[in-house]
Amino acid sequence: MTTKTQEITGDISINTENILPIIKKWLYSEQEIFVRELISNAFDAINKYKKIKISEGVGDITSKGKIKIKIDKDKKTLTFADNGLGMDAEEIQKYINQIAFSGAEDFIKKYKDKDEKNQIIGHFGLGFYSAFMAAELVEINSLSYKKGAQAVNWQCDGTSKFSIKPTKKTEVGTDVILHINKENEKFLEESKITELVKKYANFLPVEIEIDGKLTNDQNPLWLKQPAEIKDEEYKEFYQKLFPFSPEPLFWIHLNVDYPFSLKGILYFPKILHELDSHKGQVKLFCQQVFVTDNAKEIIPEFLTLLQGTVDCPDIPLNVSRSYLQNDPYVQKISKHITKKVADKLNELYKKDKENFEKYWTDISPFIKFGMMNNHDFYEKVKDIVIFPSSSGDNTSLKDYLERNKDKNKDTIFYCTDKESKIVHLNMLKEHGLEIIFLDSVIDSHFINFLESKDPKIKYKSIDSEVDEHLIDKTAQNEIEDPKGNKALKEKIETIFKENLKNEKLKIKVEDLKSDKTSAIIMQSEHLKRMKDMSLMMRQKLPEQMFEDYTLVINTKSPVIKNILKLSETPNKGLNTEMLCNQVYDLAVLAQGPVSGEQKQRFIDRTNTILASLEG
Structure with a gap:
């Protein structure tokens, strides 16, 4: 009582x-x-x-x-x-x-x-x-x-x-x-x-x-057996968690009882644009009570790009994050989640390649980021990374190297912007070289990472240097100017240096196999990557840092041959300086956008050249 x-x-x-x-x-x-x-x-x-x-x-x-x-x-x-x-x-x-x-x-x-x-x-x-x-x-x-x-x-x-x-x-x-x-x-x-x-x-x-x-739903989907759940139920549950989001691409159902308890569903979201890849959300629950959506010590950081739920009933929740980082139990859970995600991706690649390729644009930032941040994940998925290729299909790096081993052994040609690099791209394609396309902001960092993992493989941007496959090695460097004892290449280089008057610009003369291109702009691989990485990290570095360009002039081009003739027999309406600058501007325009001032000079000069043509 x-x-x-x-x-x-x-x-x-x-x-x-x-x-x-x-x-x-x-x-x-x-x-x-x-x-x-x-x-x-x-x-x-x-x-x-x-x-x-x-x-x-x-x-x-x-x-x-x-x-x-x-x-x-x-x-x-x-x-x-x-x-x-x-x-x-x-x-x-x-x-x-x-x-x-x-x-x-x-x-x-x-x-x-x-x-x-x-x-x-x-x-x-x-x-x-x-x-x-x-x-x-x-x-x-x-x-x-x-x-x-x-x-x-x-x-x-x-x-x-x-x-x-x-x-x-x-x-x-x-x-x-x-x-x-x-x-x-x-x-x-x-x-x-x-x-x-x-x-x-x-x-x-x-x-x-x-x-x-x-008010509440007492039966979360993650507690059910995966075999009992239909795809529509997974999609409906996703909408409960993330209303108004596009339909997820696919998902992973976590269901572990031993040696630790772990349940949950991780969704691969549809990414509307690249910045979305930083807006994932994995909600951590403890016995169905929401704890946080910022538990990077439990959910590997790269997996927070995903969306979904993880329920860990045995995690100590009233401790500091620094404690959790060293907790063996938490580390086991983190490793298990990483393994399950990698297993799902491998399964999709092997059993449903068509959909894997369809999803690639959305999942590639997550996979690349994960590989760079988690060694175990890298080892499990390195062979399923694919890239769009100039062949028209997607390719893995392993398959690319195998296909091209007789042409460019241990070298992978890549292009970061095929629209602005169309001239360089077509030159390589004409000679049977395959190029992979890197179209993600993370890619400049990613290829540095890949080179660190396998140093014998080199990644070469198509606009970093003229590849040996494009050069006519049978061409003779004839004496063009007997008085000055100057060979053809040397004379062309002198003409352009004197007329462009650009001390920062390097000039290189090559015998290209094709006569379609008069000149192209190249930038060193090192500077190009540095520039791409600064853009990715939103660092505003001085443009002067990247002003290290090389103008490669093609001796086989009819335009260059005409400039040579003009330098010896001046024309009333045309002059060598005007044409040298026109060739340079054409090469710059083929490389990408130019300033308004440079564009105006090019237009004015073009009009002058056209007006000088005799009817």
Whole structure:
């Protein structure tokens, strides 16, 4: 028989006079977590009562657990009511005045003086006292399941003072009543509380009502067996998690019970543009309660480009991120997730190549980023990386090297912008050379990474130098100017240097096999990669750093031959300087965009040349 409760007032047994202001200040930007903490406490009470009903044969075993949230704007109260096992006065003294408060106190003592306020996974551990982040007064009305128990009311205004007294309550369970302070009246809006319940407890296996309306889904898809789930169900669940998102490409269902517990679904999202690849979101749950969507110590960083859910019931959540980084259990989970993702990609590549290639544009940034950041992932997927090729098909690097081993052994030709490099591209294609296309901002960094992994393979941009396959090695460098004893190449070089008057520009004369191109611009591989990487990293480096270009002039070109003749027999309307600059500008235009000033000079000069033509 429980003794009758007398009204009690007193001080909560803590060393700190008042840690609640510290809690409020320390977690100011995350006040909303009190919703999760109070729902978690209510769910815990319901679960315990369910076990007691079975073991002790008390209460109605058929009644369902339920959490009811009630909003009273007039009284400015927010109530969390559960039909769990309840508490009597003695238990409130023990669990609220001592254990709960000391737990919150320990939590704050451990972290308040460290620069870790945003480094605690989920901020679990504050528990009941997180309610004071939004309330000026908190009440508890509770009736224990114990026979003869008397309902009690507990009150605290955020200081160390409390009171306990008898109250009227007929149903077993606990009501936590928050008297919301003026600064936090947003928590009296049904839409706000609904949003938070869906965020933190949408998949909790107990009904949660807000003012009588069922709010949550108690059966998350990740708890079902994969064999029982249809594709449409996976897609519908994705829309619940990420409303208005395009349909996912494919997904992985995680379902592990041993040696650790891990469940979840990871989706590969449709990426609308490259920047989207940084906006993935993997939601971490602990026993179906939302913890965070920023758990890079548990979810490998490169996998956060994906979207979905991971439920890890055994992860310690009230510890710092630095602790988790070295936790063996967490490392095992991280490795397992990495393996499952790599296995799925390999399976798709081998069994459904057509769809794999169709998805490639969307998944390639994630795969490349993962390879550069995780060695295990690199080893598992390195042979399934594909690139669009000038052959018209996609190719793996292994297949490319095998196909071209007789032409360009251990060299891979690549192009980063086929529209602006069309001249270079066509020159190589004419001579049977295959080019892969790198069309992602991450690719300049990626090829550096690939070279570091296999130094014997070289990646050569098609506009970095004239490949030997394009040069006519049978051409004779004849003496063109007997008086000055200058060979043909030397004379052409002299003409262009004298007329272009550009000291920064290097000039090189080559006997190209084709006579279609008069001149092309080349930039060193090193500078080209540096420029591409600076663009990728959004670094604004001085343009002068990259002004190291080479003008390659083709001796076989009829245009160059005419310039040679003109240099010896001047024309009234045309002059060598004008044509040399025209050839240079044509090469620059073929390389890419030019300044407005340079474009105007080119147009004016072109008009002059056309006007000088005789009818």
